[in-house]
Amino acid sequence: MTVRPDQSRTPVMADVAALAGVSHQTVSRVVNGLPHVGEATRQRVLAAIEELDYRPNTAARTLVTRRSSIIGIISTETGLYGPNSIHRTVEEAAREAGYFAGSVGLKTITADGLAAAVDHLRRQSVEGIVMIAAQHEALDLVRRSDPGVPLVVVEGDLSRATFAVGVDQHRGAVIATQHLVDLGRRRIAHVSGPHGWTEAEARAQGWSDTVATAGLQPGPLLEGDWTAERGYALGLELAVLRDVDAVFVANDQMAIGVLRALQESGLSVPDDVSVVGFDDSPEAGYLIPPLTTVHQDFPEVGRRAIAVLHAAIVGGTEDVDRLVEPTLVVRASTTPRAPRDRPSGGAR
Template sequence: MRDVARRAGVSHQTVSRVLNGHPSLRAETRDRVLAAMDELSFRPNRAARALVTSRSTTIGVLVGKGFEYGPAASLQAIDSAAREAGYAVDVAHLDAMDAGSIRSALDRLLAHGVDGLVILAPQMQALGEIGRLSISLPFVTVHSPRAQGDHRLSMDQSGGAALATRHLLELGHRRIVHVAGPDGWFETEARVRGYCGEMEAWGCDPELQLSGDWTAESGYRAGLALAKDRGVTAVFSSNDQMALGLLHAFREAGRRVPEDVSVVGFDDVPEAAHYWPPLTTVRQDFPELGRRCVARLLALIGEARAGTDADPAGTPQDVVPELVVRASTAKAPA
């Protein structure tokens, strides 16, 4: 910092104010200091700053076992939002869902002096174990049940599933099968609720295929079984990867999509627009989820430092997904 101060022709304290974003500095002074930092390849030492300020400006993220598209996209969004807010991200991946593995991962993050935690473990078992631990730091959970209260942020998974199901019902389909995700996942249960609720609201019987595991292979196996039932005219898949397997199975079995059977996915993975046919799906706004997650956590960190229970961030709201209609859905065959 003293080298930067000499190069910029300012005091050591001025460099410190630039690093801390002090509002009282003139723009030209700040630009001169930043230019000197670039010339000298100066990088602030986070460890040293943490010793002085008792703040690491680091967010810990606990990530559940597995790395499906939804959690992966959520982690990327959280990382981007944290960097925009001036925070680094320290990630700990769970090797298993038991209490010992979860505690070990949490202990590692706490040992690094993180200012707050994001828990990105949508498996119900992991959330149950975490709920039994005493977490003293501010934290938020992502893709978790409403029981997590003000610490919870999520997509409106049930609402997204209802959107997908309603789209098929409006096209005249009545025998709509849902290929759900694996048991024990928050997203699986929420999407099943949304599908069943919409089917029942239209006076139709829900039909579930609870055999998926998020992979295209499991969707393919489900599709081979469904292709034998000519009465099924539409399928709502709990994610796009399983929908890819469904498209493969239906084509192999001679069932045309969408002429004979319509298919809707969930997530809108980057490749979904290039499936054949291009996949109708539910798009999740992961960047917005990341922004809300980081904003919520920083608000909780601020409350903890101020020693108050006030809630300046308000009650967190679910991010609303949207339906993206492509060529894999059409009116029900006569």
């Protein structure tokens, strides 16, 4: 016979045991993921936990398992779609894997700032840390530091950290540029991200490699800063170059600015100039015209980051590919090249 607890108070482990008709020790083994519990008994305990909306005492569980089930996340406060999306999906993946996640945001990554962030998280008894940083300086600091717990770098150069997970940025740039080549575009410009960002460099290299492989003369390379404002300014510069018939832009925000600049200059997108972005941000499909762009599977990045970190924490080996393959989403901002005269100078 099962006994239901008083509904007016917060349920405790003894209430779960009474409702499931098992011992306190059996409930403890189920809650802490320990072996030697029959499947039927485990399911009965889990059903009682759900019915009572029981929340295990984290401190007590730590004493039993000698694990805190807490991880830390360190990120730079960029406000950019990519890093913010990765942060969110890492947190979601951590929860799905049974971890609590605490975060520290840094305006810039410095040696002192990184050390302070790690110290703050260590005082929270984290078992591991995920760091979201894409600048060379940050990755160099990570490589030289010893956080004392496993640390996984996300979104950076996978060759510069012991544990790293990210989207194949070079591959993404290759498929974006090859798409333009296949459409018959012959003078393909690139609006890059800022100097010092690993993603910007990988995307620029992918563009350069693909243009060279196609036997084409590279179009101009203009350095951006990830913002639509800078994309607009560089788009105006590109608009006066009569031979440029395509632009690969290193992120969707800058592509928004490029699209406006080209259209204000009297050029047709995609006919006169085809445009490809990178990220597949939520607004990309609603621009005029809808933007062809490279899709990054951020939820998969989060899951793989947590899989790698969990394996490092428990001393196992993860069975995941650390590079996530990007895909191209083709929309109306690109079209095959047709012989036509470009407008002279553009209307501005």
